[in-house]
Amino acid sequence: xxxxxxxxxxxxxxxVTTGALALALGLGLSSASWTxxxxxxxxxxxxxxxxxxxxxxxxxxxxxxxxxxxxxxxSLVVFRERGLLVGPVVVGLCTGIDAEHLRARExxxxxxxxxxxxxxxxxxxxxxxAVKTPGHQSVATYVVATxxxxxxxxxxxxxxxxxxxxxxxxESYATVFALIMRMSRGAYPFAFLGLGLGWVYLVLSVGVVxxxxxxxxxxRSAFASYLDVQAAQDQTIETLIHALxxxxxxxxxxxxxxxxxxxxxxxxxALGPGRMERLRYAALMHxxxxxxxxxxxxNKPGKLTxxxxxxxxxxxxxxxxxxxxxxxxxxxxxxxxSEAASHAxxxxxxxxxxxxxxxxxxxxxxxxxxxxxxxxQETAFDELRKGVGRQFRADCVEALIGALEKRGERxxxxxxxxxxxxxxxxxEVGVGSAGLGxxxxxxxxx
Amino acid sequence: MxxxxxxxxxxxxxxxxxxxxxVAHPGTRWTALALLxxxxxxxxxxxLRPSSRAALPMSFAxxxxxxxxxxxxxxxxxxxxxxxxxxxLRRDADRLIPRLSIxxxxxxxxxxxxxxxxxxxxxxxxxxxRASVLIALSAAAVAPIVVSDLIGLALRRKATWGVAGxxxxxxxxxxxxxxxxxxxxxxxxxxxxxxxxxxTIPVLGAWYSxxxxxxxxxxxxxxxxxxxxxxxxxGMVRDGHAERVADLSVAIGAALGMTAEELAHLEAAALLHxxxxxxxxxxxxxxxxxxxxxxxxxxxxxxxTTLLAPxxxxxxxxxxxxxxxxxxGDAAARSGQILKVANVFDELCEGILExxxxxxxxxxxxxxxxYNREVLVALESVLDGRALLGSMM
Numbered sequence: 076x077x078x079x080x081x082x083x084x085x086x087x088x089x090x091v092t093t094g095a096l097a098l099a100l101g102l103g104l105s106s107a108s109w110t111x112x113x114x115x116x117x118x119x120x121x122x123x124x125x126x127x128x129x130x131x132x133x134x135x136x137x138x139x140x141x142x143x144x145x146x147x148x149x150s151l152v153v154f155r156e157r158g159l160l161v162g163p164v165v166v167g168l169c170t171g172i173d174a175e176h177l178r179a180r181e182x183x184x185x186x187x188x189x190x191x192x193x194x195x196x197x198x199x200x201x202x203x204x205a206v207k208t209p210g211h212q213s214v215a216t217y218v219v220a221t222x223x224x225x226x227x228x229x230x231x232x233x234x235x236x237x238x239x240x241x242x243x244x245x246e247s248y249a250t251v252f253a254l255i256m257r258m259s260r261g262a263y264p265f266a267f268l269g270l271g272l273g274w275v276y277l278v279l280s281v282g283v284v285x286x287x288x289x290x291x292x293x294x295r296s297a298f299a300s301y302l303d304v305q306a307a308q309d310q311t312i313e314t315l316i317h318a319l320x321x322x323x324x325x326x327x328x329x330x331x332x333x334x335x336x337x338x339x340x341x342x343x344x345a346l347g348p349g350r351m352e353r354l355r356y357a358a359l360m361h362x363x364x365x366x367x368x369x370x371x372x373x374n375k376p377g378k379l380t381x382x383x384x385x386x387x388x389x390x391x392x393x394x395x396x397x398x399x400x401x402x403x404x405x406x407x408x409x410x411x412x413s414e415a416a417s418h419a420x421x422x423x424x425x426x427x428x429x430x431x432x433x434x435x436x437x438x439x440x441x442x443x444x445x446x447x448x449x450x451x452q453e454t455a456f457d458e459l460r461k462g463v464g465r466q467f468r469a470d471c472v473e474a475l476i477g478a479l480e481k482r483g484e485r486x487x488x489x490x491x492x493x494x495x496x497x498x499x500x501x502x503e504v505g506v507g508s509a510g511l512g513x514x515x516x517x518x519x520x521x
Numbered sequence: 522m523x524x525x526x527x528x529x530x531x532x533x534x535x536x537x538x539x540x541x542x543x544v545a546h547p548g549t550r551w552t553a554l555a556l557l558x559x560x561x562x563x564x565x566x567x568x569l570r571p572s573s574r575a576a577l578p579m580s581f582a583x584x585x586x587x588x589x590x591x592x593x594x595x596x597x598x599x600x601x602x603x604x605x606x607x608x609x610l611r612r613d614a615d616r617l618i619p620r621l622s623i624x625x626x627x628x629x630x631x632x633x634x635x636x637x638x639x640x641x642x643x644x645x646x647x648x649x650x651r652a653s654v655l656i657a658l659s660a661a662a663v664a665p666i667v668v669s670d671l672i673g674l675a676l677r678r679k680a681t682w683g684v685a686g687x688x689x690x691x692x693x694x695x696x697x698x699x700x701x702x703x704x705x706x707x708x709x710x711x712x713x714x715x716x717x718x719x720x721t722i723p724v725l726g727a728w729y730s731x732x733x734x735x736x737x738x739x740x741x742x743x744x745x746x747x748x749x750x751x752x753x754x755x756g757m758v759r760d761g762h763a764e765r766v767a768d769l770s771v772a773i774g775a776a777l778g779m780t781a782e783e784l785a786h787l788e789a790a791a792l793l794h795x796x797x798x799x800x801x802x803x804x805x806x807x808x809x810x811x812x813x814x815x816x817x818x819x820x821x822x823x824x825x826t827t828l829l830a831p832x833x834x835x836x837x838x839x840x841x842x843x844x845x846x847x848x849x850g851d852a853a854a855r856s857g858q859i860l861k862v863a864n865v866f867d868e869l870c871e872g873i874l875e876x877x878x879x880x881x882x883x884x885x886x887x888x889x890x891x892y893n894r895e896v897l898v899a900l901e902s903v904l905d906g907r908a909l910l911g912s913m914m
Contacts, residue, residue: 214712214715217712217715264722267722268722268723270719271715271716275699275716278651278702278706279655279702285695289695290691290692290696290723290727293688293691294723294729297571300734301733301737304741305737307828307829310826310827311741311745311826313825314748314796314826315748317825318748318799318800318822356740363751364751367756367799369803370801370802397751397754400743400746403736
């Protein structure tokens with residue numbers, strides 16, 4: 076019988092809490108230097124630690140970031156003598172007090188986080204005082220001690236927090252640990268800010284608090300506004316996608332899938348975050364020009380007439396015109412037509428349109444359309460490879476195939492998630508095997 | 522040359538001069554002053570750009586550290602080449618006169634900070650206490666902002682008086698004080714230049730957030746307008762119709778005292794009120810699409826997203842054939858009436874502004890149940906304000 080995650084978590088919490096209690100007991104026996112004069116500083120830093128934990132900043136990834144490490148490091152600077160270890164440890168404990176967990180009566184989470192905070196801060200204090208020995212030290216020594224203490228704090232904290240995350244997400248412990256450590260990199264600037272905060276606290280006492288908090292809150296508020304506008308932008312694009320889907324029921328989910336495949340390729344080709352963002356928007360909006368194509372033509376089973384074909388092809392130039400109106404996408408806009416992308420295959424140039432072209436063609440081939448049923452993934456891979464050097468960039472094609480094989484994902488005939496009901500069943504193969512690009516070729520030879 | 526290359530170049534220039542000073546006279550104070558000069562120059566190119574106010578350079582913060590560390594003469598000697606260096610590398614002014622104008626303004630603003638610190642500190646008879654230092658530093662941090670506002674007033678630039686628009690100022694002022702105290706402490710127990718370096722982090726955070734916000738807002742606005750232009754490029758609507766209707770609707774809404782949020786929904790609705798046109802099948806007889814069906818199709822798409830749903834309600838309300846009395850709390854109905862008037866007005870004008878008077882006359886003479894009188898009065902006032910009614914008078 077398998078032990079439930081909740082039971083495992085209870086045991087882990089008990090272990091971590093025992094460790095924290097042992098540390099607290101040790102402190103009780105050795106905190107000879109602690110006097111009541113230190114209490115105001117401890118109270119201020121404890122309140123700041125709770126505030127920092129609860130004032131989380133939502134990130135684009137959907138995760139949140141907080142600045143509690145800043146207060147943790149500040150406490151090491153303020154309680155700078157070895158006998159004052161109780162200060163940083165209490166502050167560490169306070170970083171686990173999350174109002175959201177308390178409101179939801181998730182007391183075990185609170186106990187776990189408080190214990191993890193206590194142990195992490197104890198470890199950080201140990202390394203900090205090992206580097207910054209008593210007596211006069213240069214500021215550079217403080218900087219080095221802060222860097223090492225932050226690393227140890229984040230390392231121990233990640234070591235402990237990875238247990239519940241791994242258990243409940245059912246991801247391997249190593250994967251979760253590596254992911255959280257990678258995400259923790261953003262905490263280092265806050266750690267050095269904590270060094271400054273602690274230092275200036277010793278000069279100005281509690282008066283330093285508003286001076287530090289105000290710019291941080293302003294930055295946080297501007298960042299939150301940015302995320303709001305970003306959400307509005309995403310919803311505007313969602314509106315576009317809904318409009319396209321209202322025109323052509325066969326394209327449901329097409330834009331999102333193209334964006335997903337494009338992201339796979341972009342990540343294989345190691346594009347930076349800025350270019351990945353541009354790639355995502357370009358992929359989501361690549362069909363914007365189809366808004367002007369009459370529904371009857373988009374949904375027509377079988378071949379198009381000469382005039383109809385010209386009307387459908389016009390969507391490419393409209394896409395270029397519309398994307399060109401968005402500064403962020405303007406550099407890729409002129410290359411999004413099949414003609415321009417084919418030219419770019421020969422001449423090199425921007426890779427983003429090439430990625431979108433490959434992702435678009437792959438999704439078109441592996442989805443059922445009004446004019447053709449979905450092809451198998453293998454056929455689609457063959458078609459993509461056949462088009463290399465003429466229609467598609469080799470690096471993009473191989474990156475997509477590699478990414479899908481690596482992930483073990485399958486699309487196309489037999490793997491479609493959408494169920495289609497046909498008034499007139501489309502042919503198994505035929506025109507448009509690779510979307511509009513092949514329609515052009517079919518048209519030219521007919 | 523990218524902005525960060527220029528910023529790093531200016532910091533490096535300060536570093537090289539500082540290194541030269543150190544080699545010539547080991548332990549000289551000019552080493553730190555040269556580094557601060559580099560920071561002032563670099564801070565000229567890193568500006569906080571909140572949407573509601575003019576750009577605010579980070580040099581406003583670094584100059585306070587400079588003032589705290591040096592005499593007036595030393596500070597001015599460092600500031601001048603720093604500002605000249607930054608002016609040479611500016612991108613927002615590519616001609617000599619604008620560059621000189623910015624240089625002159627900034628020289629006055631930063632000099633005001635330096636002079637302010639020293640005169641306030643001297644007024645405490647040079648007694649270095651926590652209070653005297655904090656007051657003098659705060660005065661020095663506020664001074665360039667006040668002088669900048671005064672210059673703006675003198676040059677009749679748009680002023681920012683709202684508290685919300687002053688958040689970036691507050692970030693610069695508080696960070697400037699922190700940087701200076703962290704640098705030298707109050708009685709000499711400071712961190713040196715590590716202090717300003719560390720307290721640059723929150724300002725850089727604010728700069729990054731404002732920068733992303735401005736860029737994303739621009740992209741959002743352009744995306745909305747690109748979507749609005751689709752029916753026009755498809756030949757379904759006259760060129761520029763959505764933009765003109767949006768512009769007029771927002772002006773009427775503002776004249777009627779609508780809130781910023783209501784105006785934002787109204788603008789989105791006005792831009793996208795023809796979106797339904799592209800979703801419906803073309804009539805087989807080649808005739809025009811039914812306006813109500815177009816509005817409802819567009820509204821349905823807008824309502825499928827949370828943030829644009831209120832705009833969908835406005836579009837749906839605009840399509841109502843007869844005038845529905847809008848209660849005080851029914852913003853969508855009121856916005857719909859505005860959109861209806863702006864839309865019909867633009868169709869009557871056919872994009873020709875000289876027809877504004879005739880179009881208004883036609884709207885005024887329509888049956889009373891079609892258009893809201895209050896909206897028509899606001900329209901007249903907007904057109905009058907834009908001097909578009911000359912032909913009617």
